[in-house]
Structures are given as C-alpha cells and as structure tokens.
Amino acid sequence: xxxxxxxxxxxxxxxxxxxxxxxxxxxxxxxxxxxxxxxxxxxxxxxxxxxxxxxxxxxxxxxxxxxxxxxxxxxxxxxxxxxxxxxxxxxxxxxxxxxxxxxxxxxxxxxxxxxxxxxxxxxxxxxxxxxxxxxxxxxxxxxxxxxxxxxxxxxxxxxxxxxxxxxxxxxxxx
Amino acid sequence: xxxxxxxxxxxxxxxxxxxxxxxxxxxxxxxxxxxxxxxxxxxxxxxxxxxxxxxxxxxxxxxxxxxxxxxxxxxxxxxxxxxxxxxx
Numbered sequence: 001x002x003x004x005x006x007x008x009x010x011x012x013x014x015x016x017x018x019x020x021x022x023x024x025x026x027x028x029x030x031x032x033x034x035x036x037x038x039x040x041x042x043x044x045x046x047x048x049x050x051x052x053x054x055x056x057x058x059x060x061x062x063x064x065x066x067x068x069x070x071x072x073x074x075x076x077x078x079x080x081x082x083x084x085x086x087x088x089x090x091x092x093x094x095x096x097x098x099x100x101x102x103x104x105x106x107x108x109x110x111x112x113x114x115x116x117x118x119x120x121x122x123x124x125x126x127x128x129x130x131x132x133x134x135x136x137x138x139x140x141x142x143x144x145x146x147x148x149x150x151x152x153x154x155x156x157x158x159x160x161x162x163x164x165x166x167x168x169x170x171x172x173x174x
Numbered sequence: 175x176x177x178x179x180x181x182x183x184x185x186x187x188x189x190x191x192x193x194x195x196x197x198x199x200x201x202x203x204x205x206x207x208x209x210x211x212x213x214x215x216x217x218x219x220x221x222x223x224x225x226x227x228x229x230x231x232x233x234x235x236x237x238x239x240x241x242x243x244x245x246x247x248x249x250x251x252x253x254x255x256x257x258x259x260x261x262x
Contacts, residue, residue, distance in 0.1 A: 057217050065214035067206050107211045115204040136212075138194055140205030143212070151212050171215045174222065 038062050039090050049087035052078055064100045065107055068141050074099055109168055116164040126163050129156035
C-alpha cells in the first residue's frame with residue numbers, strides 16, 4: 001500500500017460538468033423510474049454510468065430536444081476526448097436533464113413551422129425537399145446525409161415537395 | 175436571368191435558387207432548433223423500433239441484460255457528430 005492515501009487533485013484539470021440548480025421535486029416517482037430505466041439502457045459498460053457523448057441521445061430518448069451545443073454547455077464544454085471518455089452517473093445526469101426539461105427555449109409546433117415557412121417560396125405550405133436537405137446540411141448544427149435521408153424518408157411528394165405542417169406534426173408525434 | 179455569359183464572375187442562377195443565408199445568425203439559430211427537434215424525433219423513433227415491447231415490468235434484469243447486448247437504438251449512428259472517437 002502506498003504511504004500516502006491517493007487523493008484526488010484539488011482542482012481537476014478538465015472542465016467539470018456544472019450541475020444545474022434544478023428542483024428535484026418536479027419529477028414524479030414514475031418519471032424517475034423511466035429516467036433510470038433509459039439511463040440503464042445506455043450504460044453499455046456496466047458501471048452505472050453513461051459517457052458524455054451519450055448524454056444528448058439519452059435526453060432525446062427521454063423526450064427532450066436539446067441542441068448539441070446545449071448539451072456541451074451543460075457538460076462544461078468538454079474536449080472531444082472528454083466527450084468520449086468521461087462518464088457520469090445518474091445523480092449527476094438528473095439535474096442536467098432537468099435543466100433541459102425546464103429550458104424556456106423549447107421548440108414548439110409553431111417554432112418549427114415558422115422556421116420552415118421561411119423556405120416556403122410560394123407560400124403554399126410546401127418547401128422543396130432538395131432545398132430543405134441543403135439547409136439541414138449547411139446551416140445550424142449540420143446534419144449528415146444519412147441523418148437527413150432517415151428524416152426525410154417518405155416525406156416528399158411526387159414533386160419532391162415537403163408539406164411542412166404535416167411534417168412537423170409527424171416529427172412531434174414521437 | 176441576366177447573367178449567362180462570362181461577365182459575371184459566379185453562376186448567378188445558383189445564387190438565386192439557393193440563397194441559403196449561411197452567415198445569418200438568426201437563420202442558423204432557427205435551423206439548429208429545427209435540427210434539434212429532428213434529432214430528438216429520430217432518436218426516439220430508433221429506440222421505438224429497436225424495443226418492440228414498450229415497458230415490460232418483469233424482472234428488470236432480464237430486459238436490461240438483453241437490451242445491453244443488442245445495443246439500444248443503434249445510438250452510435252445517431253451519436254453527436256462532434257465526437258471524433260468511436261464509442262466502445
């Protein structure tokens with residue numbers, strides 16, 4: 001055994017996740033069980049933790065729609081290495097999830113429809129699928145071709161147009 | 175279309191058809207919000223497809239055990255594209 005007990009460094013070099021001051025009282029016992037179950041599904045190592053780079057998907061699985069930037073900020077803007085290697089337990093994850101749940105910026109049906117309406121050149125309730133694909137891959141948090149294909153499957157009509165109100169309803173239904 | 179000839183430096187047609195506001199912060203913010211909604215939807219859809227039984231409240235162990243092996247939702251495919259390192 002070592003002479004001196006191993007101590008954690010006083011100030012960790014890497015950015016520690018800033019736990020959000022979220023009230024635990026907002027979550028019902030049932031919801032807590034759901035959260036724990038999902039958390040467990042994402043733990044592929046068996047240490048009752050999930051990796052930083054799983055947090056966004058875990059939150060999405062739990063019904064939230066954080067941007068990747070939101071999640072990175074909640075995690076303390078970690079390096080790519082930390083994203084892959086750092087893991088958190090459920091107690092650390094829960095307040096992060098609550099921050100997102102309580103976020104005032106959540107996208108609503110109207111937000112999405114208005115956002116897409118910008119590209120509705122003819123004002124007829126449709127956007128060109130091709131244009132939407134370009135927007136999704138070049139603006140904001142760019143999506144990959146595979147993601148876009150998965151998203152747009154079955155959404156374009158015979159003219160290659162997307163009826164975006166129906167599209168948004170479909171998105172919000174799951 | 176005024177500009178078919180080489181007077182103009184760039185293909186004017188492309189600019190008209192695809193006037194995507196690449197530098198507009200508002201447009202980017204709106205796009206990011208939409209993309210966040212899309213990513214949320216796709217993750218949940220994948221999980222639904224991957225998990226035929228909604229919630230089986232039998233011995234959680236069996237369910238969790240098998241789920242762990244079969245990997246939930248193919249999350250790797252949906253993983254944030256800002257990570258370089260593959261997940262083990």
